[in-house]
Amino acid sequence: MNISRFFPLLLSLLLSLGSFANSNNDTIPSTEGVQPFVRFGIDLSSFARGLIEPEVKQYEFAIDSEVFPNWFINLEGGWMNVSTITSNFDYKASGFFFRAGPDFNLLKRPSPRQQDLVTFGMRYAYSFQQHEAPYFLSENPYWGDYEGSVGQSSFNAHWIEFAGGVKAEVFQNFFLSWSLRTRVKLYTTRNSELDPYYLPGYGQGKRRAPVMVHYSLLYRFSL
């Protein structure tokens, strides 16, 4: 997927939202400090993804906290299982991932009590998995079909993400969040006998810079 179409859209959207919020006369810069809290979240988009590819099961959780006014530190992690058996192939994979990085709130809320956020941020991410293809059939009408297998092997991946999105407080301390993210691979295991179909926390392994949508449900604990 060509991400060059999406970056200007996302960036212009976020910048325009930020300037829109700042242009209001009633927006007074906060003089209060940071109210300490920890917010826990569960990613709902992985459940929605299961409707499209039920063979891929991924679960993801997140923690964030405000460390400076309008600056948030995020820790995200999860695990993945892929298991599919068809008449043409068997494929199994399991692994985990984590991400860490900051978010900046473009709304610059007037008070720490104002919890709705429009954020832009970055993440560093790592994933590990083991995968195998005990059986596969590759078709060739001229020379004949080929049946083969690939034994279990490990695969590591490092990447960075750019994320922009919204967190809205829908009830007291309950938040709904969505974000658009694009990912850029930094390093992956080389000379792998079989490239993984799905990288935990990244998406389909063949994609160079996928754009993904995350939906999350979060709860905020004041400290």
Added chain:
Amino acid sequence: MKNTFRPILHVLVRLMLAVLLYLPFTACLNEDVCEDIATVPIRIGFAMRDTANAEPRSLAVDSLSIHGLDNPVLIYENRNNVSRVELPLHLAKDSVAFVLYIANPIEFLPYVADTLWLYYQRRPVLISMDCGFVTFFDLERLAYSRNFIDTVTIENTSIINNLDEHIKIFPFVAEPAP
């Protein structure tokens, strides 16, 4: 402040709905292309050197026939005006050979033939849950006889599911009379 934030949320919710509506269409597209990518061929272009340009010119050959070295079934049979061919590589071996025939410019023999050997590494790839596995190839080297073939060059070693040309065949071409 709540009133200020509401229009922003409306814009973002609409964008989110647009993305959600887009997802089922991407799933449908994946199913349609399975048949096209089941076999990944090597693409071979015919070309001739052009003294005026650094880039070679595409060349169309006539009466072209091709079959595998150990397989008499013709992949191309007496085709005219051919500038590019697609040939299936062997999935169970790391090499394959093809015999190519073109009409002989010398009248007493109907055809002239050459054999092209290709050596490669195979790479199974899970394309999608719908399409399953296909085999990609990394071309390592090649060899050929020289009856009508002058030279063969490797243009791209990675043989995957795109439309790139992988090798070029330069047949002997008679110099135009001065």
